[in-house]
Amino acid sequence: MTRRTVAELSRSLARGEFSSLELTQDYLARIRAHNALYNAYITVTEELALTQAAAADARRARGEHGPLTGIPLAHKDIFCMQDVLTTCGSKMLANFVAPYNATVVERFNAAGAVTLGKTNMDEFAMGSSNETSFFGAVRNPWDPERVPGGSSGGSAAAVAADLCAMATGTDTGGSIRQPAAFCGITGFKPSYGRISRWGMIAFASSLDQAGPICKSAEDAALMMNVMAGPDSRDSTCVETPAPDYMATLNDSLQGLRIGVPKQHLAKGLGAEVEAALQAALKVFESLGATVKEVDLPNNHLSVSAYYVIAPAEASANLSRFDGVRYGYRCASPANLEDMYKRTRSEGFGSEVKRRIMVGTYALSAGYYDAYYIKAQQIRRLIKQDFDKAFQDVDVIIGPTTPHTAFKVGEKNDDPVTMYLEDIYTIGVNLAGLPGISIPAGSAVAPNGRSLPIGIQLVGNIFAEARVLNIAHQFQQHTDWHLQQPEV
Amino acid sequence: MALERSDVEKIAHLARLHVDAEEAQEVAGRISSILALIDQMQSIDTRDVAPLAHPFDAVQRLRKDEVTEVDQREYLQRIAPATQDGLYLVPKVIE
Numbered sequence: 001m002t003r004r005t006v007a008e009l010s011r012s013l014a015r016g017e018f019s020s021l022e023l024t025q026d027y028l029a030r031i032r033a034h035n036a037l038y039n040a041y042i043t044v045t046e047e048l049a050l051t052q053a054a055a056a057d058a059r060r061a062r063g064e065h066g067p068l069t070g071i072p073l074a075h076k077d078i079f080c081m082q083d084v085l086t087t088c089g090s091k092m093l094a095n096f097v098a099p100y101n102a103t104v105v106e107r108f109n110a111a112g113a114v115t116l117g118k119t120n121m122d123e124f125a126m127g128s129s130n131e132t133s134f135f136g137a138v139r140n141p142w143d144p145e146r147v148p149g150g151s152s153g154g155s156a157a158a159v160a161a162d163l164c165a166m167a168t169g170t171d172t173g174g175s176i177r178q179p180a181a182f183c184g185i186t187g188f189k190p191s192y193g194r195i196s197r198w199g200m201i202a203f204a205s206s207l208d209q210a211g212p213i214c215k216s217a218e219d220a221a222l223m224m225n226v227m228a229g230p231d232s233r234d235s236t237c238v239e240t241p242a243p244d245y246m247a248t249l250n251d252s253l254q255g256l257r258i259g260v261p262k263q264h265l266a267k268g269l270g271a272e273v274e275a276a277l278q279a280a281l282k283v284f285e286s287l288g289a290t291v292k293e294v295d296l297p298n299n300h301l302s303v304s305a306y307y308v309i310a311p312a313e314a315s316a317n318l319s320r321f322d323g324v325r326y327g328y329r330c331a332s333p334a335n336l337e338d339m340y341k342r343t344r345s346e347g348f349g350s351e352v353k354r355r356i357m358v359g360t361y362a363l364s365a366g367y368y369d370a371y372y373i374k375a376q377q378i379r380r381l382i383k384q385d386f387d388k389a390f391q392d393v394d395v396i397i398g399p400t401t402p403h404t405a406f407k408v409g410e411k412n413d414d415p416v417t418m419y420l421e422d423i424y425t426i427g428v429n430l431a432g433l434p435g436i437s438i439p440a441g442s443a444v445a446p447n448g449r450s451l452p453i454g455i456q457l458v459g460n461i462f463a464e465a466r467v468l469n470i471a472h473q474f475q476q477h478t479d480w481h482l483q484q485p486e487v
Numbered sequence: 488m489a490l491e492r493s494d495v496e497k498i499a500h501l502a503r504l505h506v507d508a509e510e511a512q513e514v515a516g517r518i519s520s521i522l523a524l525i526d527q528m529q530s531i532d533t534r535d536v537a538p539l540a541h542p543f544d545a546v547q548r549l550r551k552d553e554v555t556e557v558d559q560r561e562y563l564q565r566i567a568p569a570t571q572d573g574l575y576l577v578p579k580v581i582e
Contacts, residue, residue, distance in 0.1 A: 099563055192542045206541055235548055236541075304527045315502060322503075324575050329568035333578050337503070345505040353504055354514070357495070358521055360502040374528050376538030381531075383539060415517060416524050432542025461543065 006219040020070025024053035027072045040158040044117040052114040069112030074164040077118040080199040089123040089133040092347035102199025111226045120154030125203045128421045132351045141485040143449040146405040149179030155213045156183040166214040172207045174425025177437035181400035181454025188220045192432035193238040196231035204313035207429045217471035221245035249472040253287040259294030259393030270403035276441025276453040294389040298381045302427040308375035315359030383431040396458040400437040404451035439480035489519040
């Protein structure tokens with residue numbers, strides 16, 4: 001009964017073809033059989049899942065259900081879940097049992113979804129390969145020699161390998177979209193502030209955004225209907241109520257104006273990815289859309305600006321991990337400073353420490369203007385480029401990543417090589433826009449394995465419904481999103 | 488800009504991180520390569536551009552000054568490394 005979209009599972013549950021308890025048991029069995037290979041889960045909450053599934057079945061019997069009641073899901077281990085281990089992929093929080101629920105967790109609970117567990121991730125969401133996790137690398141279900149992408153790599157691998165029906169992720173510079181592209185699934189980062197960040201462990205507060213990781217745009221719309229909306233506990237969460245994202249999925253694309261950034265077609269883009277993009281554009285044209293080139297002249301500086309802003313915000317956010325109130329504390333500290341320093345040095349991994357130091361440096365006396373202010377100025381230029389492009393087009397479509405998933409260990413020598421992986425996604429975070437990655441092709445690896453290719457659709461601010469509509473229409477006329485790896 | 492070992496030691500102290508003498512050189516090299524990436528920003532003139540701190544230039548909204556949280560001290564301190572009489576314990580600061 002697994003290997004189906006959320007929308008299909010929801011219809012089957014409604015028709016009584018199977019119960020949520022049976023479905024949940026099926027997913028738990030798959031996790032037991034396959035998680036050792038993929039390492040997608042850090043924690044499996046079996047007992048909780050079975051209890052929630054039984055409650056969901058009872059709720060359905062009473063007729064008090066919504067579309068996600070009884071659907072098994074996994075949460076990225078960045079979301080606090082009451083009485084459940086919440087590690088953020090770090091030794092620092094390897095013993096942290098959260099005392100409260102994130103808003104996102106609370107909303108899925110209220111919708112009657114079934115939580116299977118917490119998924120692996122790059123430590124504190126800092127990474128593009130899921131190799132920085134204290135709990136070990138996650139393997140890509142399409143080829144276990146390769147990375148699933150990051151930082152939401154566990155969620156993406158779990159959805160691709162069908163170890164859950166849907167999963168939550170977070171995206172600061174591409175952490176939902178890039179793993180979705182590498183794992184051949186659908187990953188959506190809404191506009192900044194569309195979903196509450198309450199209880200989501202902070203990395204870079206002006207960029208972080210939660211979103212759905214699933215098998216289709218329709219599933220993303222179903223998840224958005226639960227996740228999005230105002231929250232008084234997050235003052236950066238927008239107060240405008242969220243629309244019904246399902247209502248507009250079937251709108252026509254007749255007259256849709258698509259912009260393709262000429263900078264994204266330049267040097268660095270793999271031939272197979274470009275071919276998949278061009279084929280996808282033909283599909284959109286056949287649905288009544290027109291395609292023109294748009295200019296994002298400052299996009300090449302997005303990675304540079306991001307690697308000031310994100311580490312600067314991270315260095316402030318991660319100062320809370322001091323060994324005093326929760327989490328790791330070093331053994332027998334000599335004095336307070338020794339406790340802070342050894343707790344943080346032993347508790348954080350090398351990539352996290354590197355970013356804290358870069359951020360500390362960028363914010364330090366004498367460098368603040370040259371780095372931090374400069375990066376924020378470039379952030380405005382990047383945003384203005386998007387604003388200008390959206391005067392002429394409704395959606396911007398390009399590649400999600402320069403190429404398909406790389407091998408575990410391939411890009412570990414130089415952090416900068418890894419950072420440049422996110423060249424197409426980072427600008428979208430800097431501008432706060434909604435972006436979705438959907439499967440649009442595949443390439444064959446030297447070992448004969450098929451590797452998925454993703455394309456990215458970026459909408460104007462708060463145009464989530466339109467982006468999901470465009471992605472859904474593409475998926476109504478293609479079957480890339482239905483392809484699944486041999487598990 | 489390339490960092491020296493001494494720069495790394497200074498930054499590490501500001502961030503309350505401990506960097507071993509053996510590691511410092513390697514860390515300096517890696518951070519220097521990140522700074523080289525960042526320095527590409529200097530290639531364009533941004534003199535008249537206002538910095539963007541929030542993607543929509545939004546400002547922080549305020550809520551009414553009302554007590555909304557209940558006292559959960561005991562519950563929240565259960566996950567602390569060391570507490571006594573409702574207080575968090577740290578190594579002795581005052582002799």
